[in-house]
Amino acid sequence: MNELELKKLWQTTNEKLEKTLAIDRINSTEISQLKLYHFISSMKPVKIFTLLAGIIWVGLGSIILAHIYLYTFSESNKFFLFSASFQVGLTAIALFIYLYQLITIYQVDITAPILKTQQKLASLKITTLWVTRILLLQLPAWTIFWWNEVMFREWNIFQWLITGSITIAFVIAAFWLFFNIKFENKDKKWFKLIFNGKEWTPLMKSMELLDQVNEYQANVIPGTNADS
Amino acid sequence: MNEKEQRQYFQKIIGQHKGILYKVSHAYCPNEDDRQDLIQEMMIQVWQSIPRYNNQFKISTWLYRISLNIAISFYRKNITRSNKYTMLNEQTAQIPTEEKITEERQLNLLEQFINELKEIDKALMILYLEDKSHAEIAEILGMSISNVGTKIVRIREKLKTRFSQLKS
Numbered sequence: 001m002n003e004l005e006l007k008k009l010w011q012t013t014n015e016k017l018e019k020t021l022a023i024d025r026i027n028s029t030e031i032s033q034l035k036l037y038h039f040i041s042s043m044k045p046v047k048i049f050t051l052l053a054g055i056i057w058v059g060l061g062s063i064i065l066a067h068i069y070l071y072t073f074s075e076s077n078k079f080f081l082f083s084a085s086f087q088v089g090l091t092a093i094a095l096f097i098y099l100y101q102l103i104t105i106y107q108v109d110i111t112a113p114i115l116k117t118q119q120k121l122a123s124l125k126i127t128t129l130w131v132t133r134i135l136l137l138q139l140p141a142w143t144i145f146w147w148n149e150v151m152f153r154e155w156n157i158f159q160w161l162i163t164g165s166i167t168i169a170f171v172i173a174a175f176w177l178f179f180n181i182k183f184e185n186k187d188k189k190w191f192k193l194i195f196n197g198k199e200w201t202p203l204m205k206s207m208e209l210l211d212q213v214n215e216y217q218a219n220v221i222p223g224t225n226a227d228s
Numbered sequence: 229m230n231e232k233e234q235r236q237y238f239q240k241i242i243g244q245h246k247g248i249l250y251k252v253s254h255a256y257c258p259n260e261d262d263r264q265d266l267i268q269e270m271m272i273q274v275w276q277s278i279p280r281y282n283n284q285f286k287i288s289t290w291l292y293r294i295s296l297n298i299a300i301s302f303y304r305k306n307i308t309r310s311n312k313y314t315m316l317n318e319q320t321a322q323i324p325t326e327e328k329i330t331e332e333r334q335l336n337l338l339e340q341f342i343n344e345l346k347e348i349d350k351a352l353m354i355l356y357l358e359d360k361s362h363a364e365i366a367e368i369l370g371m372s373i374s375n376v377g378t379k380i381v382r383i384r385e386k387l388k389t390r391f392s393q394l395k396s
Contacts, residue, residue, distance in 0.1 A: 003384075009334055010357035017250040110297045111277050111290055113370020114351055117297045205303045212348045216371060216379070 054095045061088035083145035090138040094131045101127045119213045125206035126183055133181050139174040143167045183207060234278050241278075241287060242271065248291045255342055255354055256299035270298045285367065292355065292368045300347045341390045349383055356380050 065085055068076050105124050108117055143166050155163075185191045186207045195204055229237070242249075249270050257263045273294050281290060342353055348369075355365045362376045369376070 006338070006387075007357055007359055009331065009338060012331065012335060013251065013254070013339075017247070017254055109280075110273050111280065111282075111293050112297075113293060114296050114300065114348065114368060115370040117293075118300055118348070121301055202303060209300070209347060212346050216348055216369075216375070 054091060058088055058092045058095060077148055079147035080145045083141040087138045087141045090134050094134045097127060098131050115213050115216055118209055122206040122210040125203060128203050129181055133178045136177045137174050140167060140170045143170050229279060238275050238278055245288060245291050249295050251354060252295040252299050255350055256302060258343065266299060266302055270295045273298055289364060289368055296351045337391055341387055352379055353383055
């Protein structure tokens with residue numbers, strides 16, 4: 001089939017599409033009356049819930065911790081206090097990145113050239129990796145927060161071996177994951193195993209898309225790019 | 229532009245160029261049930277982008293940018309949806325003539341091929357089939373004209389191979 005025949009064949013889709021998709025079913029007047037299409041309206045309830053839960057967690061945590069630092073610092077359990085501060089601090093950073101990502105994604109200029117827009121959207125989506133890395137970094141805090149002075153006085157070597165091993169394992173795992181969860185490792189088996197599942201599909205898809213954009217841009221001659 | 233003018237302009241654009249939205253949504257959204265959502269999303273973005281329309285670009289270029297950007301990004305909202313692809317010919321069943329059967333078979337092959345392409349390749353293929361000039365394709369995608377030429381040759385080769393595979 002030659003080029004002309006191919007294009008002619010494609011043109012036959014026009015009338016068929018006219019029959020199958022009735023745009024009139026979507027009331028264009030109704031859409032034109034939409035004054036505000038906020039990013040929150042397009043978010044899934046589960047995302048809104050996660051975001052709210054995170055804000056409440058960080059907010060309440062900060063209030064309780066600030067109270068301890070200000071009024072009961074000397075009699076407080078320092079293991080709990082520093083672990084909780086570390087955990088709340090990291091969650092706050094992750095929450096900030098997540099919010100920044102969501103807002104920025106919905107501010108991307110959708111009328112700009114495809115490669116430029118898709119590169120920006122995919123890169124922003126990939127910042128989800130930063131959220132994951134930061135949240136994983138807080139893992140060791142969960143193995144320490146319950147420690148207390150009594151343990152140091154009364155525990156035997158066997159108890160310490162178990163507790164210490166768990167904490168060391170979590171520290172190693174947290175740092176290893178923090179430094180290794182990155183775009184460059186996306187094709188490794190362990191990476192695919194971690195990010196397997198429907199909830200990670202948009203992230204994995206963004207990575208694939210970024211690869212495609214990079215491949216297209218590899219041959220772009222500087223100055224000839226048709227940016228708007 | 230006041231709101232009344234914007235509404236009139238919007239309805240004029242959609243009326244004249246709805247084919248762009250149809251084609252892009254059909255190529256990117258395999259699931260028929262979700263296609264209306266995709267078209268609606270495209271229309272919302274067209275409406276919101278009208279005040280920022282830069283008339284140095286043709287309206288079709290501008291619409292292709294919006295619809296392709298939305299369609300390519302639709303995966304972000306599309307994670308639980310099935311991948312069942314509905315061919316146009318399955319949707320518009322008619323009593324076929326022999327010539328029609330051949331044409332429809334070829335059209336199915338073409339649709340199957342487009343469906344198998346990666347997102348950016350798919351955009352390029354649609355624009356090529358729509359007979360857009362290399363300059364306009366470059367403007368829509370944001371790449372050099374020479375690069376458009378190279379990529380089209382590669383995709384055409386792929387299409388040729390795939391057509392012969394699918395036919396056999």
